[in-house]
Amino acid sequence: MAEKFDIIIVGAGTAGLSAAIYATRSGKSVLVLEEMAYGGQIINTPEVANYPGIAKISGFDFAQGLYDQATALGARVEFCSVSGVEDRGNEKVVKTDGGDFEAGAVILATGAKNRPLGMAHEEEWIGNGISYCATCDGAFFKGKTVAVAGGGNTALEDAIFLSGYCEKVYLIHRRSELRGEQHLQEALRKKENVEFVLNVAIKELTGSDHLEAVVVTDKETGQERKLEVAGLFVAIGQMPKNERFADLVELDQGGYIVAGEDCKTSHEGIFVAGDCRTKSVRQLTTAASDGAVAALAACAYLER
Ligand code: NAP
Numbered sequence: 001m002a003e004k005f006d007i008i009i010v011g012a013g014t015a016g017l018s019a020a021i022y023a024t025r026s027g028k029s030v031l032v033l034e035e036m037a038y039g040g041q042i043i044n045t046p047e048v049a050n051y052p053g054i055a056k057i058s059g060f061d062f063a064q065g066l067y068d069q070a071t072a073l074g075a076r077v078e079f080c081s082v083s084g085v086e087d088r089g090n091e092k093v094v095k096t097d098g099g100d101f102e103a104g105a106v107i108l109a110t111g112a113k114n115r116p117l118g119m120a121h122e123e124e125w126i127g128n129g130i131s132y133c134a135t136c137d138g139a140f141f142k143g144k145t146v147a148v149a150g151g152g153n154t155a156l157e158d159a160i161f162l163s164g165y166c167e168k169v170y171l172i173h174r175r176s177e178l179r180g181e182q183h184l185q186e187a188l189r190k191k192e193n194v195e196f197v198l199n200v201a202i203k204e205l206t207g208s209d210h211l212e213a214v215v216v217t218d219k220e221t222g223q224e225r226k227l228e229v230a231g232l233f234v235a236i237g238q239m240p241k242n243e244r245f246a247d248l249v250e251l252d253q254g255g256y257i258v259a260g261e262d263c264k265t266s267h268e269g270i271f272v273a274g275d276c277r278t279k280s281v282r283q284l285t286t287a288a289s290d291g292a293v294a295a296l297a298a299c300a301y302l303e304r
Contacts, residue, residue, distance in 0.1 A: 013040020
């Protein structure tokens with residue numbers, strides 16, 4: 001017999017744990033299912049300085065606070081991998097590698113995973129020069145030369161962080177304009193050991209059994225340049241991981257779950273929160289906001 005809960009939340013990132021806080025405070029029994037570590041993407045951010053009411057906090061401490069708050073309120077967190085959700089009318093059955101769980105309503109808060117460059121050797125050299133997490137792996141490259149690929153906030157923050165450890169940091173971006181916030185761009189430009197390599201395409205990752213260089217091509221001149229580096233931090237955005245729910249809820253072309261600000265999916269009783277849904281602003285604040293909206297919508301659905 002599958003264990004029953006009022007609400008099952010898939011994903012223990014900011015959106016999922018915020019939903020757990022709101023649902024437990026509404027008197028519901030809540031199970032949160034997480035396949036990796038709790039906290040989601042924010043645990044990889046060294047410093048969060050744009051969450052209203054908190055001037056400065058590390059991503060890890062922020063995530064820990066959310067987890068402690070949700071579990072103290074009574075949410076149960078289980079670590080297992082969800083393979084799909086089956087709707088049996090009033091009961092939704094969540095299938096996992098640790099068995100089935102049942103709930104009256106389900107909130108999908110699966111976040112997103114790092115987008116790869118899609119280059120030869122990229123996957124093979126993860127841990128041997130290729131990383132997607134500067135906070136996790138930066139210390140391995142102390143005193144060495146590294147590169148960061150990407151022009152968004154993550155890439156800029158990673159480059160700032162790495163410039164404190166590494167001899168030199170190349171910031172490689174496919175356009176001349178950076179996408180990341182102005183204050184991060186300014187902070188990075190002040191670093192003497194950071195070189196901007198802009199308007200280039202990454203042509204090749206070279207090395208023997210580990211990364212030794214990144215070959216880039218200037219998009220205007222076609223000129224090639226070989227950047228000898230011990231590490232490449234790939235920070236080119238995220239991709240959702242919703243394929244397993246494709247039969248249940250509508251996904252857009254990019255794989256995001258289609259929903260508006262009410263966090264209701266195309267399937268009654270299935271809600272969505274955070275970066276895994278269609279939205280224009282993917283931030284910590286909007287993930288937390290989605291968690292609250294989805295939880296209260298799920299509660300209203302149960303009480304209909
Ligand atoms: P992002 O904002 O989507 O930026 C991704 C970057 O990678 C862009 O510069 C993009 O180039 C580039 N890119 C995408 N695909 C590429 C490819 N195949 N090859 C080469 N380059 C590629 O992603 P993010 O920086 O991870 O940020 C995600 C979200 O989290 C954003 O909303 C961001 O503001 C937020 N965030 C906020 C903070 C903060 O507020 N402290 C920190 C981190 C992240 P183009 O610019 O040419 O598209």
